[in-house]
Amino acid sequence: MSAGPEPPTHKTARPQGEGPGGAVVLGCDTCGAVIEVAAHERGAVCPFCATATVVERAPLPDRPRPTFTIGFAFGEADAARRARAHLRRQWLAPEAVRRPAAIELRAVYLPAYLWSAAARSAYAVTIGEDYEIEEEVEVEVEVDVGLPVAPGGDAGARRPERRPERRIERRKRTRTETEWHEVSAQHACWLRDVFVTASRGVAPAELEAIQPFELRRMRRHQPQLVAGWPAEEPSLARAECEQLAWRAAEDHARARIARQLPGDRWRELRVATRLDEVTLDLVLLPVWLASVPGAPGARVLVNGQTGAVGGKAPVSRTKVALQVVLMMLVVAAAAWLVKG
Amino acid sequence: MSGALEPASCVRCGATVEAGDARCAVCALVLDAPAADAAAHVVVVRCTVCGAAMRYDERAGAARCAFCGCAARVEELADPPEQAGWYATRPVSPDDARARFAAWIGARGWLAPGDLRDRARLDEVRAIWWPAWVFDARALVSWTADSDAGARRARWAPHAGQCELAFDQLPVAASRALTEAEARALLPSYRLGEDDLAGEAPGDGDVVEPFELPRSAGRDRVLDAARATAAARVAARHVPGTRTRRVHVELLLRDLRTRRVALPAYVLAYRYRGKLYRAVVSGHDAATITGAAPRSPWKLALLAALALAAAAAVAWWLATR
Structure with missing residues (x-):
């Protein structure tokens, strides 16, 4: 990374006023043009002189100031390549979506809460321990008893047929059985480094699909990290994000418990988790959003830091119908072969 | 040198916190969050060399001036090499x-x-x-x-x-x-x-x-x-x-x-x-x-020969038993 001779000047000013719906009205610091920054946005670029302005609103319980920002490291061209490659892998999508003539790509600093907590869980599970038993079984085997000798050893006689004989034999066999035990215990751990979305525009599953982010490259929030790039304000209330965090916590705690279960196998895992000492900190995450013009169901997210891709594409009814027909043909062919 | 000063601790888990830490290494509690200016304000990031407005550049990982190419210094989370105290x-x-x-x-x-x-x-x-x-x-x-x-x-x-x-x-x-x-x-x-x-x-x-x-x-x-x-x-x-x-x-x-x-x-x-x-x-x-x-x-070599002889003797005894 190249470094300038001095830190940049952060010129700070008060907004000129409020527009409709909580928008901020400000005068461009370079050309004086009046710019309106919508309520859900954190900055704007002057359409006349391209000066990037960052708006730091007064913090509210549902709209805190970001604590950290993860800067973009993936450019537009790389993100577009990843998005197109992801769409190509959606075999059931219409061809116009799999190989689009054009895609619309938009960068956004997505607000998300980075949460951590002490998770205490009580769990009960049925654990299976395998053991092997040796047993004797009767099996029917074919024994070749040899060729019958042709009478007189006549060279011109018809070649006699083999006469396999069926016999019952007793053989030893090892069988694996499972002994089941009920286990219940307590589990406690720090749950950390988990993000939940604070934006109505991006569903929790969509954000989950492009994680993880490299948190060692995370920086304390500074306006210069988002200058000139669209950045969103949280659009989900903090209480809603806490609910999402709760659900994520239950999943994470369950996964941690499942990873360390003893035995050879397990079933019926029941977990009740209590969270203590919960903290949520707002982080701006770099995300590229790709959409296909004319295909409203197609949306791809690209992690602006690592390039991880996730997203969904609409399903082609024709392709699904063809697949069903193909499967039915395969099943019919297999049945015919077995019967034959 | 000996560490005479009592180090700071995380208020949640009690782990030692060191200068430059942004989060606790054990429980991830955010430490020492900078005080935010409560009033709303707008910020324009300007180049100190030519005065032009700067924009974040993903290749530089920092705000960069489009006119003179200067990139701003960015505060990184501290991860210095360890040193004996x-x-x-x-x-x-x-x-x-x-x-x-x-x-x-x-x-x-x-x-x-x-x-x-x-x-x-x-x-x-x-x-x-x-x-x-x-x-x-x-x-x-x-x-x-x-x-x-x-x-x-x-x-x-x-x-x-x-x-x-x-x-x-x-x-x-x-x-x-x-x-x-x-x-x-x-x-x-x-x-x-x-x-x-x-x-x-x-x-x-x-x-x-x-x-x-x-x-x-x-x-x-x-x-x-x-x-x-x-x-x-x-x-x-x-x-x-x-x-x-x-x-x-x-x-x-x-x-x-x-x-x-x-x-x-x-x-x-x-x-x-x-x-x-x-x-x-x-x-x-x-x-x-x-x-x-x-x-x-x-x-x-002597030890190996003895081991071989012992193995051969055991094998012979098993074979002739």
Whole structure:
């Protein structure tokens, strides 16, 4: 990374006023043009002189100031390549979506809460321990008893047929059985480094699909990290994000418990988790959003830091119908072969 | 130098917090969040060279001026290389180390060459300081394991439980100069209390091995060591039965305090028949010495022949029984 001779000047000013719906009205610091920054946005670029302005609103319980920002490291061209490659892998999508003539790509600093907590869980599970038993079984085997000798050893006689004989034999066999035990215990751990979305525009599953982010490259929030790039304000209330965090916590705690279960196998895992000492900190995450013009169901997210891709594409009814027909043909062919 | 100042602690888990930390290394609590200006304001980031408005550039990872190409400095989260803050005392002198070596080289066992004691030539005795972390913590440990207790037809039965464990002055080697086996042999010789870690800074002729890991990687090593220690203790004291397998632990750590220490030792390089070997004597306790010694090829061959003869005799006995 190249470094300038001095830190940049952060010129700070008060907004000129409020527009409709909580928008901020400000005068461009370079050309004086009046710019309106919508309520859900954190900055704007002057359409006349391209000066990037960052708006730091007064913090509210549902709209805190970001604590950290993860800067973009993936450019537009790389993100577009990843998005197109992801769409190509959606075999059931219409061809116009799999190989689009054009895609619309938009960068956004997505607000998300980075949460951590002490998770205490009580769990009960049925654990299976395998053991092997040796047993004797009767099996029917074919024994070749040899060729019958042709009478007189006549060279011109018809070649006699083999006469396999069926016999019952007793053989030893090892069988694996499972002994089941009920286990219940307590589990406690720090749950950390988990993000939940604070934006109505991006569903929790969509954000989950492009994680993880490299948190060692995370920086304390500074306006210069988002200058000139669209950045969103949280659009989900903090209480809603806490609910999402709760659900994520239950999943994470369950996964941690499942990873360390003893035995050879397990079933019926029941977990009740209590969270203590919960903290949520707002982080701006770099995300590229790709959409296909004319295909409203197609949306791809690209992690602006690592390039991880996730997203969904609409399903082609024709392709699904063809697949069903193909499967039915395969099943019919297999049945015919077995019967034959 | 010794760490005389009481370090700051995380208010949630009590772990030591160091200058530059943005989050607690154990529980991830955000530390020292900068006070935010409560009033709304707008910010324009300007280049200090030409005054143009700057925009974040993903290739530079910082705001960059489109006109003069200057990139702004960005505050990175601190992850500096580790440095020793404590030096263990060194009561063992170089002469003590030489004397211990003389005794050690003469007692290398039957496999050592018969003339090892007379022909081993000590090349150099070098005082070194090698790096290690020493940590204290307490933890609520949730464990699971299989053991033979309660097993019915299967050989194993599952067990799970929770216990409180305390880690007091547990050392974790960070040396690359010493082998893992050498470090393991030396570590128990060091007393690691406050007084024992109040040694003087090394002298000019001493070699001080640096920590070759950044702070974050060092913390990962300490946490791994805490988990490994907890698993060993749980297997030994808490899991019922006499045999265990698949011991897993999850730690809810509290009050983790890590000190980066330099531990004294003497490296004694010696030659035997032109080949170089080394032994390492603890600088804290002259009785502890570890190292490599040559073995007599004739004695090794004799041992192999005896083993073969014994195997052949057993095979013959089994065949003729």
